[in-house]
Amino acid sequence: MSIVLSRDSPQRVMENTVTNAEKYFGQFCSTLAAYTRKTARLRDKADQLVKELADFANTEHPEMRATVRDFAEDLAKVQDYRQAQVERLETKVISPLKLYGAHIKQTRAEIKKFKRVQKNEIKQLEKLEKLRQKSPSDRQMISQAETSVQRASADASRTTLQLEEVMDTFQQQKLKDLQRIFSDFVTIEMVFHAKAVEVYSSAFQTLESYDLETDLEDFRAKMHGVYGHHDARPLRDTVSSPALPWSFPGQGVQSTPRGQTEEEGSADESAEEDAVEDLRAQRQARHQ
């Protein structure tokens, strides 16, 4: 049985459809899962910056303190949206891609069944051919073999129709799902980026309206105290240089814990705001 299938034979079309779906949906799934994990890492780093900014704000003069706090607040808001992005990617992109594993397995089983039935048809045909050459006069045997061939052919036809239906549904579903999954990916990203633009625009305003002079006067007033009542007290050696992270440490592997995924079906604007508020509460609880 050394029959070579042509590149574009119908069987090949079916086989390749399943094989490519398995290969590429698998790749998309693991790459998008990694993409989502990296997004979670980015969120963690920004959360860390938020914390550092809040600490720093406490050491600053009133205007800078207020400005840095507002900026940290905005940065935290972006991370809340990023968290929502991560959870949506998991629910609407990664989960459906994961499910494809089982779906493809089932379709592959159908193809196997078809091949088995097809092989049987060929076997019966070969058997009949042999009989006709070896014992052309054995009418009874030949008649029996002919019946077997007919039965096998009917089997093959039925299975072929079944497979045709399965493959049609598979392909239709696959193309629809691809369109939907990528559209969902794009929508999730788009919503996040749009929210980020909105929040950062407000952060920009905050930073632009920072009043340097008030802080500088505050600082000068405190510093000039030294020369006002020149008391010549020695400075204690508290200005020791601590071990500081000026050099960049190797990238620590960080866990990317994720909140419980509560995905609302259709996200209208206000429901979304609510969801983000919820996430925020959860995340803040986690950070404390």
Added chain:
Amino acid sequence: MSIVLSRDSPQRVMENTVTNAEKYFGQFCSTLAAYTRKTARLRDKADQLVKELADFANTEHPEMRATVRDFAEDLAKVQDYRQAQVERLETKVISPLKLYGAHIKQTRAEIKKFKRVQKNEIKQLEKLEKLRQKSPSDRQMISQAETSVQRASADASRTTLQLEEVMDTFQQQKLKDLQRIFSDFVTIEMVFHAKAVEVYSSAFQTLESYDLETDLEDFRAKMHGVYGHHDARPLRDTVSSPALPWSFPGQGVQSTPRGQTEEEGSADESAEEDAVEDLRAQRQARHQ
């Protein structure tokens, strides 16, 4: 010399200003560098998805092929903007923060000098006091000690004025730089997110206009060939299940190579587009 400084003494104000700047600028620098690295990882993962999409497109029917190619193209465009974001963060946020290490060291040296001179003034005062108690009649010694005190006082006054000037400049520069660096951070992020919204909007249109029916007819025509000339050829066992990445592998640590940073000073719209085009060409050359 067990003089305790009050929490808000002017010296403390100066010391804390420098110590906090060192601590927090160091933190901001390393956290923002990590944030930038994570952004580069995200870019790498998305680049990988672009490559997989392009490979997949080649296995698909004409409409899906065109749609997936357009989508991959848009996704690649977002990564080009992300690359620009990474390079700008390095140039306009991380580099200036890094430079603060040296700046702070210098200011710390000024404070040390001030403390030395101040200590000397106290030492001379104490010496004079002792002389007055021990040998109140030794006019010559006392006169000498008085001269020393005067000299040390003049020294301290001069150094105090110098330090005052240094600290004033330092604080002014620090507040200005903070405002500028965070504003630059926000601007860089804002530009990236705005571009992403723009590109993803176009990607969404592409995906929405995908024509499923044409592809499905194409697929059916190829598949129905089987039953048109029902040749009962066996399917070869090429549909073997390859080792596939359905399970998620541990997150491989990836290098984040960065192109040469060519940062244009003021980025007007078209210059920016050009810059992104350049980056893209560089990155594509790297990927090939």
